[in-house]
Amino acid sequence: MLRFTKMQGLGNDFVVIDAIHQAVNLDAAGLRRLADRHYGIGCDQILLVEPPPSDEVDFRYRIFNADGSEVAQCGNGARCFARFVRDKGLIDRDEIRVETASGRMVLRLEAGGEVRVDMGVPRHAPAEVPLLAAEERLGYTVNIDGVDWTFGAVSMGNPHAVITVPDVDAAPVARVGAALERHELFPERANIGFMQVLDSHHARLRVYERGTGETLACGSGACAAAVVGMLRGALQDPVRIDLPGGALRIGWRGRGTPVHMSGPAVTVFEGSIEA
Numbered sequence: 001m002l003r004f005t006k007m008q009g010l011g012n013d014f015v016v017i018d019a020i021h022q023a024v025n026l027d028a029a030g031l032r033r034l035a036d037r038h039y040g041i042g043c044d045q046i047l048l049v050e051p052p053p054s055d056e057v058d059f060r061y062r063i064f065n066a067d068g069s070e071v072a073q074c075g076n077g078a079r080c081f082a083r084f085v086r087d088k089g090l091i092d093r094d095e096i097r098v099e100t101a102s103g104r105m106v107l108r109l110e111a112g113g114e115v116r117v118d119m120g121v122p123r124h125a126p127a128e129v130p131l132l133a134a135e136e137r138l139g140y141t142v143n144i145d146g147v148d149w150t151f152g153a154v155s156m157g158n159p160h161a162v163i164t165v166p167d168v169d170a171a172p173v174a175r176v177g178a179a180l181e182r183h184e185l186f187p188e189r190a191n192i193g194f195m196q197v198l199d200s201h202h203a204r205l206r207v208y209e210r211g212t213g214e215t216l217a218c219g220s221g222a223c224a225a226a227v228v229g230m231l232r233g234a235l236q237d238p239v240r241i242d243l244p245g246g247a248l249r250i251g252w253r254g255r256g257t258p259v260h261m262s263g264p265a266v267t268v269f270e271g272s273i274e275a
């Protein structure tokens, strides 16, 4: 039997598995089954807690989308990861250093129950998003079904395209999100954010996530949207991002500096499953 903990960060939900104290042998099909909301446990992503690859970090943190694809960043997942290892007694400190496929992150459990994540320095026109333009631009345009869509491109360790829209409730997230996620412009696919700026410190956001579809919240997507908005002068540090599942607080002091994200992390239930 495989023990797991079901968790959520603003409704972005996770199956978290301690792969230190139990053997975990899951291929892509096994991951998809765990994530399936009818035949398995159901979640947006699966998070694995693994031993640290060096004494410079406390854990390795691996992330798999519901479609079984492994990715290098998950902001809401990072907060749940911190809550999990602390509550399970796998660490006795409130500051946790993790190694991910995109580098190192520092997670901090704060008084009041929120978790603050150093999401690293955003990369622009990143390798995963080889755009038509060789140089970084604040806007790239692609035509979908006869309509031009302009987006900013940012990597938070995972690729994001951010489209500014007048009303997120009316944004064609499912149709345009799905078309852009798999667009040839993004050979590793991409997460597609639809952002409505309310004022210079506040925006609404919906995200069609790579490998999962629209989620109730996307932490790395909120960071990417805040970065694109600030680069365009539409947003100023700090920024509150309202997602369908709730609000995240994002801080960024400009190019070359890390993005910080703060928000909740909640344990829903414990379980075990034949895997």
Ligand SMILES: N[C@H](CCC[C@H](N)C(=O)O)C(=O)O
Binding pocket: 012, 044, 045, 063, 065, 071, 072, 073, 074, 075, 076, 077, 158, 159, 191, 209, 210, 211, 212, 215, 217, 218, 219, 220, 221
């Ligand atoms: N779908 C993302 C991974 C999960 C990111 C999201 N759940 C977050 O909170 O950052 C990707 O394929 O890069």
